[in-house]
Amino acid sequence: MSLFSSLNLARQSLGAHQTAIQTVGQNIANANTEGYARQRAVLRPTAPDDRIFAFVGTGVEVTRIERIVDEHLETTLRGANSDLGNLTERNRVFSMVETILSDLDGGGLSDAMARFFDSVEDLANEPQDPSVRGLVVEEARTLTETFHYLDAQIRNLRGSLNTDIETVYADVNRISQEIADLNRNIGTAEAGGVAPGSANDLRTQRDALLTELSELVDVKVIEQTNGMVQVVTGSDVLVVGSRARTLEVEWQSDGDISFHTARFEDDGMLLRPNGGRLQALLNGRDGLMVQLRQDLDQVAQQFLTEFNAIHAGGEGTSLYTELAATNAVTGADLRLSEAGLPFPIEDGQFTFQVRNEGDGTRESYVIALDLDGTDDDTTLQDLADMINTQVGVDHPEISARVTVDGHLEIQSSDDSLKFTFRDDNTGALTALGLGTLFTGTSALNIDVRSQLMDNPTLLASGRGAGSGDNTAVLDMLGFRDKGLLGPDEKTVEEFYVSIVAQVGVRGAEARDLLLNQEAITTNLQNQRESVSGVNVDEEAIELIQLQRAYQGSARFLTIVDRLLETLLNSV
Amino acid sequence: MAGMLRVTNAVLHNSTLSSLQDNLRAIAEDNRKISTGKQFAVASDNPLSVRRLIAWETVIERNEKYQSNIEFASSRLGATESALDQMNDMIIRAREIALQQINGTATDQTRANSAVEIDSLINESLTLVNRQFGDRYLFGGTRVDEAPFERAGNFVAYLGNDNEPAIEIAPTMMFESSISGVRAFGGFSSQISSASDLDPVAVMTTSLNMLNNGRGVEPGMVEIRDGLGERMLIDLSAAKTLDDVVNMLNNSGFIDSAALLPDGKGLQLQKAGANLTVLDVNGGSTASDLGLVGDGMGPVALGGDVDPMIMPITPLNELVGGSGVDTSGFTITNGTLSATIDFTSVTTVEDLLNAVNTSGTNTVARLNADGRSIEIMSTLAGADLFIEENGGTTAADLGFLLTADDTPVERFHGGGGLLSVPGADFRITAADATEFDVDVSSAQTLGDVVALINDNPANGGAVVAQALSGPLRIELTDASGVPGDLSVAHLNGSFSASTLGIDTTTSSGSIVGADLAPGGVRLESVFDGFALLYEGLSTSDDLTIEEAMRALDRAETGVLQARATVGGRVRRLEISERRTEIETFEFRELMSQEGDTDIAEAVLEFQRHEFVYQASLQTSAGLLQSTILDFLN
Numbered sequence A: 001m002s003l004f005s006s007l008n009l010a011r012q013s014l015g016a017h018q019t020a021i022q023t024v025g026q027n028i029a030n031a032n033t034e035g036y037a038r039q040r041a042v043l044r045p046t047a048p049d050d051r052i053f054a055f056v057g058t059g060v061e062v063t064r065i066e067r068i069v070d071e072h073l074e075t076t077l078r079g080a081n082s083d084l085g086n087l088t089e090r091n092r093v094f095s096m097v098e099t100i101l102s103d104l105d106g107g108g109l110s111d112a113m114a115r116f117f118d119s120v121e122d123l124a125n126e127p128q129d130p131s132v133r134g135l136v137v138e139e140a141r142t143l144t145e146t147f148h149y150l151d152a153q154i155r156n157l158r159g160s161l162n163t164d165i166e167t168v169y170a171d172v173n174r175i176s177q178e179i180a181d182l183n184r185n186i187g188t189a190e191a192g193g194v195a196p197g198s199a200n201d202l203r204t205q206r207d208a209l210l211t212e213l214s215e216l217v218d219v220k221v222i223e224q225t226n227g228m229v230q231v232v233t234g235s236d237v238l239v240v241g242s243r244a245r246t247l248e249v250e251w252q253s254d255g256d257i258s259f260h261t262a263r264f265e266d267d268g269m270l271l272r273p274n275g276g277r278l279q280a281l282l283n284g285r286d287g288l289m290v291q292l293r294q295d296l297d298q299v300a301q302q303f304l305t306e307f308n309a310i311h312a313g314g315e316g317t318s319l320y321t322e323l324a325a326t327n328a329v330t331g332a333d334l335r336l337s338e339a340g341l342p343f344p345i346e347d348g349q350f351t352f353q354v355r356n357e358g359d360g361t362r363e364s365y366v367i368a369l370d371l372d373g374t375d376d377d378t379t380l381q382d383l384a385d386m387i388n389t390q391v392g393v394d395h396p397e398i399s400a401r402v403t404v405d406g407h408l409e410i411q412s413s414d415d416s417l418k419f420t421f422r423d424d425n426t427g428a429l430t431a432l433g434l435g436t437l438f439t440g441t442s443a444l445n446i447d448v449r450s451q452l453m454d455n456p457t458l459l460a461s462g463r464g465a466g467s468g469d470n471t472a473v474l475d476m477l478g479f480r481d482k483g484l485l486g487p488d489e490k491t492v493e494e495f496y497v498s499i500v501a502q503v504g505v506r507g508a509e510a511r512d513l514l515l516n517q518e519a520i521t522t523n524l525q526n527q528r529e530s531v532s533g534v535n536v537d538e539e540a541i542e543l544i545q546l547q548r549a550y551q552g553s554a555r556f557l558t559i560v561d562r563l564l565e566t567l568l569n570s571v
Numbered sequence B: 001m002a003g004m005l006r007v008t009n010a011v012l013h014n015s016t017l018s019s020l021q022d023n024l025r026a027i028a029e030d031n032r033k034i035s036t037g038k039q040f041a042v043a044s045d046n047p048l049s050v051r052r053l054i055a056w057e058t059v060i061e062r063n064e065k066y067q068s069n070i071e072f073a074s075s076r077l078g079a080t081e082s083a084l085d086q087m088n089d090m091i092i093r094a095r096e097i098a099l100q101q102i103n104g105t106a107t108d109q110t111r112a113n114s115a116v117e118i119d120s121l122i123n124e125s126l127t128l129v130n131r132q133f134g135d136r137y138l139f140g141g142t143r144v145d146e147a148p149f150e151r152a153g154n155f156v157a158y159l160g161n162d163n164e165p166a167i168e169i170a171p172t173m174m175f176e177s178s179i180s181g182v183r184a185f186g187g188f189s190s191q192i193s194s195a196s197d198l199d200p201v202a203v204m205t206t207s208l209n210m211l212n213n214g215r216g217v218e219p220g221m222v223e224i225r226d227g228l229g230e231r232m233l234i235d236l237s238a239a240k241t242l243d244d245v246v247n248m249l250n251n252s253g254f255i256d257s258a259a260l261l262p263d264g265k266g267l268q269l270q271k272a273g274a275n276l277t278v279l280d281v282n283g284g285s286t287a288s289d290l291g292l293v294g295d296g297m298g299p300v301a302l303g304g305d306v307d308p309m310i311m312p313i314t315p316l317n318e319l320v321g322g323s324g325v326d327t328s329g330f331t332i333t334n335g336t337l338s339a340t341i342d343f344t345s346v347t348t349v350e351d352l353l354n355a356v357n358t359s360g361t362n363t364v365a366r367l368n369a370d371g372r373s374i375e376i377m378s379t380l381a382g383a384d385l386f387i388e389e390n391g392g393t394t395a396a397d398l399g400f401l402l403t404a405d406d407t408p409v410e411r412f413h414g415g416g417g418l419l420s421v422p423g424a425d426f427r428i429t430a431a432d433a434t435e436f437d438v439d440v441s442s443a444q445t446l447g448d449v450v451a452l453i454n455d456n457p458a459n460g461g462a463v464v465a466q467a468l469s470g471p472l473r474i475e476l477t478d479a480s481g482v483p484g485d486l487s488v489a490h491l492n493g494s495f496s497a498s499t500l501g502i503d504t505t506t507s508s509g510s511i512v513g514a515d516l517a518p519g520g521v522r523l524e525s526v527f528d529g530f531a532l533l534y535e536g537l538s539t540s541d542d543l544t545i546e547e548a549m550r551a552l553d554r555a556e557t558g559v560l561q562a563r564a565t566v567g568g569r570v571r572r573l574e575i576s577e578r579r580t581e582i583e584t585f586e587f588r589e590l591m592s593q594e595g596d597t598d599i600a601e602a603v604l605e606f607q608r609h610e611f612v613y614q615a616s617l618q619t620s621a622g623l624l625q626s627t628i629l630d631f632l633n
Helices: A005-027 A069-100 A109-125 A130-190 A202-215 A277-313 A380-394 A426-434 A451-452 A471-480 A490-534 A536-570 B008-036 B049-101 B108-127 B181-185 B242-251 B349-357 B411-415 B444-453 B496-500 B524-537 B543-593 B599-625
Strands: A039-045 A059-067 A218-224 A230-235 A237-238 A247-253 A257-266 A322-324 A348-356 A363-367 A398-402 A408-412 A415-422 B149-154 B153-158 B166-170 B173-176 B223-226 B231-237 B257-260 B267-270 B278-279 B298-300 B332-333 B338-339 B363-367 B375-378 B384-387 B426-429 B435-438 B463-468 B475-478 B486-490 B509-514
Touching: A005 A039, A005 A059, A005 A536, A059 A202, A069 A130, A069 A202, A069 A277, A069 A451, A109 A130, A109 A471, A109 A490, A109 B049, A109 B166, A109 B444, A130 A202, A130 A230, A130 A247, A130 A257, A130 A322, A202 A230, A202 A277, A202 B267, A277 A426, A277 A471, A277 A490, A348 A380, A363 A380, A363 B108, A380 A398, A415 B411, A451 B375, A471 A490, A471 B166, A490 B008, B008 B223, B008 B509, B008 B599, B049 B108, B049 B166, B049 B181, B049 B524, B049 B543, B108 B149, B108 B181, B153 B463, B153 B524, B166 B543, B181 B242, B181 B543, B242 B257, B242 B267, B278 B524, B338 B349, B349 B375, B375 B384, B375 B543, B411 B496, B444 B463, B444 B475, B475 B486, B486 B496, B486 B509, B524 B543
Parallel strands: none
Antiparallel strands: A039 A059, A218 A230, A230 A237, A247 A257, A322 A408, A348 A363, A348 A415, A398 A408, B149 B153, B166 B173, B223 B231, B223 B278, B257 B267, B267 B298, B332 B338, B332 B384, B363 B375, B426 B435, B426 B486, B463 B475, B475 B509
């Protein structure tokens, strides 16, 4: 023990406090850094000098700089972050869908359906009035355009979700890579006897990335003894050691939109997250949007099948001299039930009726379709032949043919011989699109048959009892109150409202959950802040304390120096 | 808990930010509620309420449409009512003229003058019945684009139909908003129709829904037992034609064969050695609808008659149980119009209907409502419709000819009728002094007259009456077996005996009445009355004027009945209108309660949120400023 060792003690003390002051400075500097955990210099007395009779203290040293972090809280917070990202996204998806479906202020599908039915009511009142017929056709067009609009909006939304998903995939790749890089650096830094966890700032960076990642996907973090972390999402490993498993993004198409999917480059498996924004986006794109389009198609198909069947078996104030089927068969010699028609067609018959405009007489011809699955099943060519032989015998002016592209065409070369159809129990007229009101098969392509737009007198309203006959119109109106959809037999309007309401219920649920999750996350963040956050006032007090200790050590040095001086002077 | 936590600058910062956000959000929501007046903007604001609101909104919108339908129907019925009232006035005027001209002071000249007045009345009434509402004729049924009534000389033809189109005045509630010319003024005569079921046979291609006179076959299963302990359920629900049924039964493999009977009446099942029993399954009626139900029918089960209904395309040779009808054709005479329906190009029922409808005789032929027979009606008021053979038996095969017994008494003597009086009309005395009085006022047909004589309790078989045809007459035969006179004498001033031509005394044992010269089927309409009156006045014929008065009475009853029908419909409309109004009002109330913003409450909320917002802005501004560093030096 000597005065020199006291000098040494002072030196160590000054050094240690300088480090501690630097740490405070670092804390204050990062007071606003997101994810930063405050640090403390851990001071420890140096080993005592035991060469004499008693242990004499030799000073202080900084053993390590400690990050004040509650690992359990960090894990919980990452989970909460995933949930928050997930719910935020889910809520956003639902509110966008709600904006599309918004039916409260008119202009939506409910409104278009109501207006169409209203015009049909007018037609029931005045079936002979050409202007009312024009109105019905126009309202039917508005209805089909509304279907197109909604379908396009849902597709667009699906597309924009896909863009988001693509971005998330890129972010996941980037973050995984950065975490893998940091893993390597931390492993290197903490190797070789350095206290584990001492690569503080690298760890802070890594924690921030993990937090960022947890917002995108659910994240499970397993720390290894070498300081590296393994990152798992769903049941897939994203990062192991210093290697990130890269995702390969590929284009796929489901018929009408293209979308991205991500597979791991190494084993080609799909990435399947259990949480975070990505899962909500995927659910929206592949679940809700698909479901919505199906529901919308179902509504459109109800109009297609019901209205078309009634329309094809009725007639307007004028009858056809020419009629082309709007749906084609894949082959004129294929049995009709297997000829690629969009709606079912079965064994049975329909009536082909010829009206002589001169004397008002009608002749009926029963066209029987054999579709019981045996050898002699009816083909489209057979159907055309039947019309030609049965009707053609009496009226050679009327002829049917199958066009090269598989459409049935019926024509009367005599303007005073017109034709119409009745009593179809086969579904053939709807399936072939003969004399229907709408064409198409879904919300995407439902349209008013163009012949009716050109000539609304062809719009079917009655069944041949004069221009005031509105029996077909009444059947169409009957469709409005017919419970056809779903297990609880909703009418088409009720069904649509229930779609809107269901989106509303799930949207409201998403919003409530989001509000809850925001509160939970805020609370957890506050807890984390209270453990790891920087309070500048605290740091200032710490600084004062360290300053005073530094000043004390300096004064101690001065005094030891004086002692030495005294000693030297006495020599 | 908060007290235990360290509070850091970031916590202060975050919580300030988030509470500012909360406050702003609340203020924005208050603002939306006040400015739109609506509680909810999207379904998720309150899914249950919003769903209710949309449902109510739909009801209200539909009610508005129904309301306008009701107004439309109501003004159309109003126009109908006024036309009927005016027609009634014209009938009363015609009756007055008839009364004036039937009494003793009338001369040929006054009658001729009145005939002119009736002529113009006919023209006036034509304008009335051809009244338009908007661009459609009121009284043409569903034939609305051409005038339904047309004058042809003394006759008036009806070109419309008897449909009364309905409109919707409440969900699924249909309402006939007009009445046809048939109901209002008499557009169709009573029908000359097939006397009975024309009984078409079934063929393999016959649709099941044509069977049982159009009632069809309930889709379902049948159970067949072979009486040997085996049984099988066969699902016939997908069958559409008899062919399908036969195939399905044959394909089941349970029986040896199933086939349509050669007479086309029904089906036949066979299984050798079996004792077949056919049952319906689970309360269904498929087997009975197909005429197959039977217990212990042996190895061959003969089904019952499946009774297909007549379709336009039914060939005439499938009628009358497959024996078909004669192809000589028949003649139609309607007033001065006549035509022969030639069967050379007529093979189906539809061909027949077309041939009659285009024969230019102002007749309408159609299938009757139950699909069992064909009916022909006159649409020409004032004319007599006759259908006669064209040298064969076609009219009889189709049941268009009346038997002597079935001839209605009002057609006697071209529509003169039986002219009976209250009380007994004539007294018959037989050779054995059997004497009885006959009251024919209840007789509808010649057969009834015959029955009234034969079944008279005092007759006791002494006198036998019989209807003769060609020419139509009645014959009385003394069957008492004693020589002497058979005599008929009229009673109470009745003309019935002389109308029948039997008011005589004979010792020959039989009285053959006069030719009853039956008139044809007449369209009993307003115009029939007018036409008869015109004819009676211009020919100065008392009997015709009296007949015209009876026709006018009937026409007046018809118009008044139509008027009552319209009145009833107007009342139905009013009730429906009231109901719709009340419903709309109530739903509006509900919608307002559920969906509208309570402005006072919303404004108070807005002020409260604004106050909190300002307060939090002030405190956070103060809080975030201070730090201990400011005090260090």
